[in-house]
Amino acid sequence: MTDRHGDEFGLDPGPAPWPGQVASASTTPAPATTPVVPFGQVGRTEPIQTRARRHAVQKRRGGAGSLLRETVIILVSAIVLSLLVKTFLVQAFFIPSPSMHDTLIEHDRILVSKLTPGPFDLRRGDIVVFRDPGGWLTNEVVVDPGPVRSGINSALTFIGLYPADANKHLVKRLIGLPGDHVTCAGPGGQLTVNGVALDEPYLAAGAIPCEKPFDVTVPPKSMWVMGDNRQDSADSRFHTGDPGGGSVPISNVVGTAFVTVWPLERFGVLHNPSSTFAGVPDPS
Structure with a gap:
């Protein structure tokens, strides 16, 4: 059924155009489902x-x-x-034994300057870290941390992020340089270097300079070392029967300790007691 305009009944064709008005696409709303494509995005x-x-x-x-x-x-x-x-430049080490009391105690972490020997010369009184010249650490008890921990420690030590293993190095005080004449008369006597008796303020409380007499001349390219805790230090005195007569090759020196960094309450600079050796002449 259609109305008088001929359109299908029931559908509103919308308002008829005014006379002269032309219907165009702009007057017809776009279907709601047709996506609007922005200019320049045609085809997307x-x-x-x-x-x-x-x-x-x-x-x-x-x-x-x-x-x-x-x-x-x-x-x-x-x-x-x-x-x-x-x-x-610098390497970290930890102290495993009481041989350097009271200057250094067990589990102290120290920093060692690798510029000595090198650009700077070794001096009497320096605290030196050196590689075991052979047989000095055979009696030390080393705790095995296990393969995993050992591997991690080795890697960190190699790149310098962990203190070096104590079972490969020792730390002592340098007493005699090449050619020096070092002697001690035994209990009650003072240590002498090139005929000059030493006043040693760094010795551990109650320690004496030496309990057994000795008389040595340090070989070329070597050094004579002793612990500050003389009665608990297996140093040069205990290896006089070894090659070199107890002296350590200077080539074994890793460096000189200059600061204690751990634990924090032990933090401090390690000074060379220069006044102790000020009057010692060069070897004749």
């Missing part, structure tokens, strides 16, 4: 919200990758720097 059917989410994900992934690269670069640089410092 991906919704704007989807593209925005994809770009955000890509940006996050790119940022995470950049952060990972920066972290790796920082870690590698820190390891390389630590290795260079440990190799050429």
Whole structure:
């Protein structure tokens, strides 16, 4: 059934155009389901919200990758720097025994300058760290930390982030340089270097300079070392029967200790007691 305009009954054709008005596409609303394509995006059917989410994900992934690269670069640089410092400048060690009381005690962490010997010369009175010349540490008890911990410790020690293992190094005070004549008359006597008796303020409380007499001349390229805790130090005096007569090759020296860094209550600079050896002449 149709009305008088000939349209289907029940459907509103909308208002008739005014006389002279021409109907056009602009007067007809677009279907609600037709996506609006922005200018310049013709042919792209991906919704704007989807593209925005994809770009955000890509940006996050790119940022995470950049952060990972920066972290790796920082870690590698820190390891390389630590290795260079440990190799050429400073190395950390820990004290395992009471032989240097009261200057150093067990479990102290010390820093050792590797510029001595080298650019700087060794001096009498220096606290030196040196590699075992052979047989000095055979009686030391070393606790096995296990393969995993041992591997980690070795790696950290290699790059300088962990104190060096005590079962490979010793720490003593340098008493005699090459050519020095070092003597001690025994209990009650003073230690002498090149004929000059030493006043040793660094000795442990109650310690005496020596309990047995000895008389040595330090060989070339070697040094004579003794612990500050004389009655509890297996130093040069106890190895007079070894090659070198108890003296240690200077080539074995790792460096000189200059500061205690741990524990914090033990923090302090390790000074050379220069006044003790001020009057000692050069060997004749």
